[in-house]
Amino acid sequence: MALPFFKTAEIAPPADIEAASLRSDRFRLEREVDWQRLEGIVTALEKGRPRRISDDDLLDLPVLYRKTASSLAVARETSLDAATLDYLEALVRRAWFQIYGPRIGFIGWLRRFFVGGWSASVRAIWLDICIAFAVMVAGTAVGWLLVARDPDWFYSLVPGGMSGGRAPGAERAVLEESLRIADGSEGLTVFAASLFSNNTGVAIMAFALGFAFGIPTLLLLVYNMAVLGAMFWVFADAGLGLEFAAWLSIHGTTELGAILLAGAAGMHVGRTMAFPGERSILAAMQDAGVRAAQVMAGCTIMLVVAGLLEGYARQLVGDTGSRLLIGGFMLLFWLGYFLTVKQPRESET
Template identity: 70%
Template sequence: MKPLTRLFRKAEAEAPADIEAASLRSDRFRLERETDWRRLERIVTELEKNRTRRLTDEDVLDLPVLYRSAASSLAVARETSLDASTLAYLETLVRRAWFQIYGPRSSLWDWLRRFFGGGWSASVRAIWLDICIALAVMSAGVLVGWLLTAQDSDWYNALVPGGLAGARHPGAERAVLEQSLQGASNSNGLSVFASYLFSNNATVCILAFALGFAFGIPSLLMLVYNLAGLGAMLWLFHDAGLTVDFIAWLSIHGTTELFAILLAGAAGLHIGRSMALPGNRSIMTAIAESGRRTAQVMVGVVLMLIVAALLEGFARQLIDNTPGRFAIGGTMLAFWLLYFFAFRRKGAGGEA
């Protein structure tokens, strides 16, 4: 037992010495580098408070060097198990400095200002060829739906989902079809229809964009199929002598919603074309570039669908006269055309 007792006593005598040595080592480590840490902390604090005028050119140039030095000190502190306060201080300082050097350089407000101030419209103009192709395909879809249903009315049920058709079906009396176009007097039915139509078109937009990776072919087929349903409904109301009334009823939200579908289909096609025809770029580079551009387009598509939903839920039900409906639909169409193709802010990104 005596040797064991002597061993314990020796350990007790050495422990304070080891702790004191570690403390001295930590203090020395901090004193040798603390001047640079404090300077880095001062620079970062000024940047965080947007007081860049208080910084000299030397401060700005030395910021990356001081950051790397602090990061190196943090690595050493972790490896040598320095005191917890030094370690915590360095971790916080390095995190703050990293954000100022590599973090986002603009706020959400700045991003929104750039997006609405030219970024979105520039991205749309950059895919103008795809928009023209998608528009031709959508027009062909409407024509196909009309011709198929005109030849055989059974095509109507195949092209128009039951939830979308409701009381609108071949053989329905003119009064029933006319009543389905009324406003507030049939608000409950229209609310359900509007909700269904918004959900359906949102799904169409998402799929038309997402399926673009298959060289854009599925995106075009989806546009044809969905617009064929619109062509079938257009034939139905034309057959009842309500063509103008139906177009006016649809135009309130349709000029926005169909425009959104057009952009989504064009965005999907743009990605598909980039994969099939990358040019001098590698396929991955082409996909990355088109992906950044079309992602901005799709953010705008979501906003357009929200606007269309508000028009469906309120304007279309509150306004039940044809001229008023045409006025709103025409105004929205003119707004989108002017914003996308006439509004050009110098320096806006997205052009290609």
């Protein structure tokens, strides 16, 4: 009588185990030189010592990575020993991060941003900056001319809470007093705070509205500068035009510069949408968006600097000449930075 057949777990004989071990050793020995070479390159990159890598090793890095990844796939398929699998998985992971992972951390990005990335993006939108500058000058002239022709336009352009009583017909002594340093931060503090808050919102809106082909951005710049032109006329009519310009220049050269760049960044995006050239709209928008976003990141820094200048320098410096000197220095500083600081070679593509 035949006994029933029961399927039981098969235990590999010692000969099979020895054959598998020999196969694993042979597999490792045939490829170990490439693995060690790749590990040496990756270790040097991880320690920030790329100069220790030879040109041949650097050129062969992608090839070595693919060979090691292939070895890992074979090792998994043939169930090689766990130690070899763990080693290959760790090595492939480290190599992938060095080849395809992020190139720089936040500190590295910040350094690259300040040593040329920001200025390069600003120079790349020079045409839009010229357009925005012309529009801002025109807006200032419009505000000046409207109020000069009919003072009632002042009340239509400048909100009552912003002017603080500095309106057409105000006495020279009152206007002059508002430009001085006063205890308790009086004078034009309300106007300055309102102007800074308004200009910060204008910078953000000027950039955001650029997606509507830049037209709302142009209108916003015209109106914002018309407010400044109207206020400028009030002081100039009282013979205090230079004093008001000096008072404004301390933080204005930085603050208005941020608005200029924000408006130009918005128009750059809108102009790219309207005229993508030979590229598709999506591809053109991607390039313009990255460039404009970098400009806007710098505008945020400029607005912070303007706020510090307004909160401290403007309150501590009362002399017209000193105010003009500070404002002029900040203007030259920004111009010098944007015109002279070149793009890092690593980021040229």
